[in-house]
Amino acid sequence: MKIHKKTWLALLWLLGITLVVLHGTNEIIEFSKGKAKSTLDLNHNLQVFSEITEHKSREVIKRIELSSRLLAKQTDLINLMKRREAPSDAELSDYSQLLKSTHSQISVITTIEGEILYRSSKNFSLIQNNSLSHRPLFNRTNRQGFAWDIYYDIASEQPSLLSSILVKEGDHPVGQIVIAHDITWFPLLKIRNTELLLVNKHYLAGFHFLTNTTEKVRLELTNTELFKTPSGKPLKNLEAFQPDKILKLSPNREFNIPYYQLDGAIHEKALLSEAPISDRWSLLFMIPIDQEIDILYKEISETLTNMLLILVVCAVLHKFIAYHFRIRELTFTDELTKLNNRQHYNLFVPPRLHLHDREKIQHFGLMIIDVDKFKSVNDTYGHAIGDLVLKALAEHLKAYCRESDLVYRFGGEEFVIITEGDNLEQLEAFANRLRELASQIEIIKEHIPEGITISIGISLRQPKEPLTELFKRTDNFLYKAKQNGRNRVEVG
Structure with missing residues (x-):
């Protein structure tokens, strides 16, 4: 049976287009599966990180409260406060074992009237005019007996986790102890390829924990639901906060994957998850997805390249078949x-x-x-x-x-x-x-x-x-x- 030139060319392009459609359909299916799995895995990791952080935060705070309450029951400290005498470093070192589990140290000791009996040099910025500058913490301690919060330490330009315990003799308050705790348990939660931001929800300012350093950042949010209704009162000491950089956060979407665009960050595309630490502060987990988005673009590029290659092969074969029939026509x-x-x-x-x-x-x-x-x-x-x-x-x-x-x-x-x-x-x-x-x-x-x-x-x-x-x-x-x-x- 003689097959004409047009039939050959029609069969060629039918085969080529069929291969393009099949390849494209298969890649779309695989692409969707991979994208869905990748997104689910990342979101699952974010959820796990948030749950772990909240759980660990509760555990840390319980240990801090326990050690603080044990410290507040020490008879020697109570007597010192009653006598309005400042404890020596040697006397304070006797209580170090109580604070060892929370990597903490006593920062300030006051009488019930607010007279400072002891202050550490590390947190000297907490003291103004020989009194506590952070009245919200002191007031909460008076009301609740135990309080804690995170503050911006102006002297060290680092975040500080402070707890305050009201010391009583029987039912009568005699003084207050303010304890500074090592905040490194936040970055210790950092997992590979995951970045952390400790953010004050009132000022939208905080700290970006990097591998070897900590950056001070201020956030600019665009069309986002993050931190819409912060609770608690703002802390005035953050008014002196001078950020190292500004991070602009805005929601975005590519390949139907919602993420945040972070202008000013090392990784400009990330998934975010919030883990509340206190009524003023939250920990933001950021999983960069620049690489994932680039991989998706690469997969699409490879798919389009392969589809184009099939069409190019068809075009070459078209020329070859046409040339063959032309030679045949000239010959026969x-x-x-x-x-x-x-x-x-x-x-x-x-x-x-x-x-x-x-x-x-x-x-x-x-x-x-x-x-x-x-x-x-x-x-x-x-x-x-x-x-x-x-x-x-x-x-x-x-x-x-x-x-x-x-x-x-x-x-x-x-x-x-x-x-x-x-x-x-x-x-x-x-x-x-x-x-x-x-x-x-x-x-x-x-x-x-x-x-x-x-x-x-x-x-x-x-x-x-x-x-x-x-x-x-x-x-x-x-x-x-x-x-x-x-x-x-x-x-x-």
Whole structure:
């Protein structure tokens, strides 16, 4: 079965587009699965980190409260406060074991009236005019007995976790102890590829814990629900806070993944989760997803590249197939009439003889057609009209022949038709019809009013008869048709 050029090209592009669609669909499915899994894993990690932080915060605060209450029950401290005497460093060191579990140290000791009996140099910025500068903590201690909060230590420019315990003798308050606790348990929660921000919800300012240092940052929020309703009163000491950098947070979305854009941070795209530490402070976990977003872009780029590569291969094959058919056309097609030529005849007709010898083909027929007095056409009307006659006759023969018939121009005004299956009577009838209709071709009659006539010789191949003998025998019948007056069919 002969497959035409357009069929080959249609099949090629159908295959190419099918491969592109299948590849694209598969990549979209895999991309969606990977994206969903990655997002779920990251959000799960954030949730776990927040839960761990809240749990650890409660544990730390319980230990701080326990050690503070034990410290407040020490008789020596109570007597010192009653006598308004400042404890020595040696006396305070005796209480270090109580504070060891929370990595803490006594920062301030006051009488119940607020007179300072002891203050540490580390937290000297907490003292102004020889009194506690953080009245909210002191007032909460008076009311509740135990209080704690996080403060910005102006002297060290670091966050401080302070607790305050009201010391009583029986039911009578005698003084207050303010304890400073190591806040490093926050960054200790840091997990690889996860950054931490300790943020004051009133001032939107805080501390960015890095590997080897801590940055002071101030947040600028855009269209976000973070810290909408902070509780507690602002701490005035943060008014002196001078940030190292400004972080601009705004919600964004790529590949249907919601995240925060962090302008000014090392990683500009991150998932955020809040773990409340107190009524004023929260710990923000930031999982950078710059790399994940870049991977998704890379996957899409690779998918599009692969799809484009398939189309490029199809385009190259298209050119190759078109070139193949063009070479084939130039090799096996007559340039003027677009019919098969002698090269095609010599290559493709002999194999059919073998099929005829094996009785796979019945009635192998050969017709040789010649335009009568064609030389006079060229001499009278010119070669351009002669070429027009040949092209019009070629279209006429092709139109009335079957798909299985092979139609050739053998050169000059001579044409050949190879047929299968028709006996001599059928071939003769077919040839006479071609002859009669040839004289009525309209485009020829427009230039040659009397039209043209053709002569035809017909033969059926004998078993085992060589192609050259068949052609010679048929050509003799054509010659006979010419001798007998032209415009006729001779059969043998």
